[in-house]
């Protein structure tokens with residue numbers, strides 16, 4: 001099919017947290033490190049502020065959480081230590097086994113990109129420092145709710161079709177509802193969202209247990225899941 005301007009035969013839109021990077025493990029480890037620094041009561045307060053910010057903005061936002069948490073801290077030194085713990089975390093240690101190989105495979109057969117929900121400071125930093133941005137040649141976009149920006153994503157990277165890979169069945173259902181003839185959805189059953197029971201209107205087209213399993217998917221088979 002003639003498709004002038006297409007960046008590849010398909011664009012894979014990959015999520016970051018709990019899809020390419022084990023964010024549940026990162027959060028658990030961060031909790032342990034914060035406890036050592038602050039003690040239990042202050043850490044409990046920190047996560048309360050984190051959840052309040054998430055409820056208010058619709059996404060995790062560590063910079064805003066830190067700004068709101070600051071008055072609870074005894075001094076600026078402690079604030080600087082927490083800031084360093086969060087922003088300079090060794091993110092590469094949390095990339096799932098096989099994720100980088102899967103991205104290399106996708107680069108060979110199609111065009112992979114990362115589209116992640118999150119804030120505009122911490123989230124791009126995590127994706128860059130984990131090595132994931134380089135593994136998709138810097139093709140990274142961050143939104144608060146990615147399913148509200150699919151037209152922008154398609155305009156940015158024109159292609160015959162798209163494969164949305166995510167641990168959240170809610171996002172996959174919303175995407176398929178909006179563009180059944182353009183998007184194939186792949187549910188990665190990793191992390192606490194990925195393991196939760198599906199309860200959304202449209203089931204994912206395909207399900208894989210681990211991100212490494214992406215390597216086994218075939219473009220022609222994926223394309224067969226588009227609505228005609």
Ligand SMILES: [Mg+2]
Nearest residue numbers: 015017018167
């Ligand atoms: Mg996710």
